[in-house]
Amino acid sequence: MQENNVTSVNEFFLLGFQVSQNCRFFLFFLLLGIYCVLICGNLLIIALVSTSKNLNTPMYFFISQLSISDILLPTNIVPNTLCILLNNGGTITFIGCMTQFYFFCGTEIFECLLLTVMSYDRYVAICNPLHYVSIITSSFCVNLDILFWFLSFFIGFIDTLAASRLKFCGPNIIDHFFCDIVPLQDIACSDLFPLKLQLYLLSIPLLIVPNIIIVLSYGNIVRAILRIPSNISRQKAFSTCSSHLTVVSIFYLTLFSVYVLPTNEETSQVNKIMSLLYTVFTPLINPIIYSFRNKDIKKAIKETFEKYL
Template identity: 45%
Template sequence: MRGDSFYFVNFLYLFPCRYIRYMGPENQTSVSEFFLLGLSEKPEQQLPLFGLFLSIYMFTVVGNLLIMLAVGSDSHLHTPMYFFLSNLSLVDICLVTTLVPKMLVNLQTHTKGISYAGCFTQMYFFIIFACLDTLLLTVMAYDRFVAICHPLHYVTIMNPRICGLMVLMAWIISLLISILRILMVMQLSFCTEREISHFFCELGEVMKLSCSDTLINDILGYIVTCLLGVLPFSGILFSYSQICSSILKIPSSKGKYKAFSTCGSHLSVVSLFYGTGLGVYLSSSAVHSSWKISVASLMYSVVTPMLNPFIYSLRNKDIKESLRKFIDRTASSQ
């Protein structure tokens, strides 16, 4: 079962890249490459931006990797909550790796170009990991809901098989949606306009460059936004409304604090992710400044994955203790 799932996921993961290679620019469009305008076109700002984003990337990778190592090395953290957290850390590493290295290369070489296939590949992986972020945060909210509202049935409901199935379904849904969106966009024609007013190949910005009708893609975009934006967020709000209701019924203030502290970190991450994501949506609707939209996108796609490890490690004594033990073991073995 596990092997079949692995090969199925790998097929879905690699198929679009092969499809892009065979359905290249010569068949679908007259454009062979796009140009990413980035956050600034001023030469004197390229080096500071390179240093900033290199630091953000290193902090993100190291921070999330430490979370994964802490969870994997400590048997006390082999629980559903930390299992989902380690998966979220993996997805955050993949998300920033999809976006930041290409940005760093362009900043370092003072170039803006990205190939047609490279642009669509970046969009494909970005959609996957953005969808996974949303679904994993929703699953984590459900985990906290079961833990606080149904504690006697927690072990039965959130057993390892169910947790693994939830993560697998999140991957499959994200992969299928990404494949569908990319294949639909690949049907568009791109003529003379090649400048993308963003620091990465953002789907909406790429579609603006098309000289063919994007109505079907727009409708599909609204449907996906509802399925992976509105519905998961509604599920998170429902979970926390039930959690707050259960916490208020706890007689002691100490018990209330202990119950709320178990979901405080997750609530902070959800607020940050959806707050910045909503900021992107509102800014794209209210303002027409590509720079402001890029900065808003930067917050949820790059900055939020960097802050997640700090939020969980600073607010969670178990994670801090596990990290301390891991660092001590590593230092003593050298």
């Protein structure tokens, strides 16, 4: 593509979901309801962990940080998506698109790192319980959390800087409901090799290594649980990590389906639905899984209602 054919793009048009008006209205009210519920659910977990002495442990500290991420991610995407649904599409400025992509990258990277350390936390708790207090200390959790937030948004800045250098020519229409790297690459007319190489190299420490740690952690956890002679003790040990395993499975399966599997025009609508899963529905499911399947959180909720009602 010749340089004189490259145009300066000041804004993009997000197509959103190209469905009937009734379907768009249904999606609007569904997303609005889900967004309100997930905000309330995650705020409840943050408040409970901050105020309840029974939840003053490393595991619940990590859960509260996951709730913060689960608030930031949909807040970055859902309000604009609701406007797109009402108007059957919508424009977003180039700076607004890159800003949305930046916060999307930061929160997603943070969740990848956090889910990894949460897997390690469950591994130490089950496989090395006698040394858990000395290994997973409060200072260890806080320092690691600060490091993860810094790394996530620093790497997100690198990705956003690379995406902002893409050149666009022809239509500036993004067939998605938010600014993501895959649809941006689809409409770019510049050489994508440097960007793809950067993304592949960053995927090693951000996706491949965390997945290896998670698999190894749960492999050792399963072996340790199977060695427990009592069925009741085995069920108790498994219940302490089953919630986290469910969250990890949902998160990585949806990411894998969108960013690893090959895409074409026929799968673009499927990718939008899968993107909804990890940007909106997963942040809704996380507090439900951790609250309804967790006796400590249910106890803290009960005590809070008895105290203030």
